[in-house]
Amino acid sequence: MHSFTEENYLKAIFKLEKSSGAAVSTNSIADLLETKASSVTDMIRKLSDKKLVSYQKYKGVSLTPKGKGIAISIIRNHRLWEVFLVEKLDFKWDEVHELAEELEHVHSEKLTEKLDQFLDYPKYDPHGDPIPDKNGNVVQHKDITLADMLPKENSIVVGVKEHSKSYLNYLDSVGLILGAQIEVIEIADFDRSMTVTVDGQNKVNISHQVSKNLIVKKC
Amino acid sequence: MHSFTEENYLKAIFKLEKSSGAAVSTNSIADLLETKASSVTDMIRKLSDKKLVSYQKYKGVSLTPKGKGIAISIIRNHRLWEVFLVEKLDFKWDEVHELAEELEHVHSEKLTEKLDQFLDYPKYDPHGDPIPDKNGNVVQHKDITLADMLPKENSIVVGVKEHSKSYLNYLDSVGLILGAQIEVIEIADFDRSMTVTVDGQNKVNISHQVSKNLIVKKC
């Protein structure tokens, strides 16, 4: 098996590779994992020796199919546990990420499959992120955000691009939870802040910072 | 917080202290944790520095109230997870110990309490071991075993003293699960093996090795 640390590196590389499309830099990994570049170099060499990443000095790193498979299975675990915590144990969506960060490393194929079944094979986690299936297939998000909407257009909240407690808490406070209906009333062009109505009732004003991290489905 | 390793040592010391009643020897810890005596000495000094155990060289070790509290809370976690795995995810009683050994180290008061509530505050784990409550109070077992029963006496299986897969599997195969009713038919005095009927039907022959590890309630 692999250590927690190795698994967290693989997950980080997966995330960065997906969002940038290219080979992943040492510094970007260090930033994401809040560690130092020199530590990253050490770990990369180790993962490279295990054939989990391909690596050329100074040229960045990318996952091998094997490394990618491990990364996806950890993400699957993470998101299933998040669903469990919210759906079954009544945690709020801003409380589950850190716990799932630990639970994801409990190694058991069987546990994962039984958990998936117990949760009735959910497709999305509490933040709207898609849950990879048993074979590692992930539905990909279109990533249309509220910031892409125009006045008079209607949309539904389907996810978030930012997972911080403070952001999720803020969304809660203005009613922008998963499934909320939004109509754009007005957009201020100097700062791109938006006035919207949530679920046809309360009218709120939100910054571009907020709208660009809220994934929606147009309707 | 404490590391997995520290927590496993505390749990081991708790178990040994309870079963022997006296200070715990270095070798007994090493045996239980399948490590070397020298490693144990190192860890004991560390736990002692943290005031989790009291320790005098060559005189053995015992838990401080603080160390005992941590040990009990991990055991509480362990047993709640075992209940979850068996009751909710349909694992068999011989499959859950290793998984709970990992899950017990996920640190969250809140998770433990919510899990306890979700499981409807169980009093015993799938092996009949009592689950400590929120304040660390544990109901103690009387530890009457099937080996203490006499011919014609009836009893019910309430727990096991041995948790190995092979033992639990064997019990399954002869129907000696939690709640099974046993009547002792005959005891062979040369090897103390027993003939018993299980749930009033199948008659089986079991060794002393088996009967002395089966905790029962006389009835």
Added chain:
DNA sequence: ATTTATTTTTAGACTAATCTAAATTTATTT
């Protein structure tokens, strides 16, 4: 009461993961 055996501790070494500081390579400016 010595000797012998067992238990426990120490000394020194190893691996995993991390860090700081220095060296090297690559990228960007002038």
Added chain:
DNA sequence: AAATAAATTTAGATTAGTCTAAAAATAAAT
């Protein structure tokens, strides 16, 4: 094209946990 800046790697240390082999303390046997 040379100089400067930024990114990356290396060198050398550190901490947690472990191990083997040797020394010291305690227990058991003669």
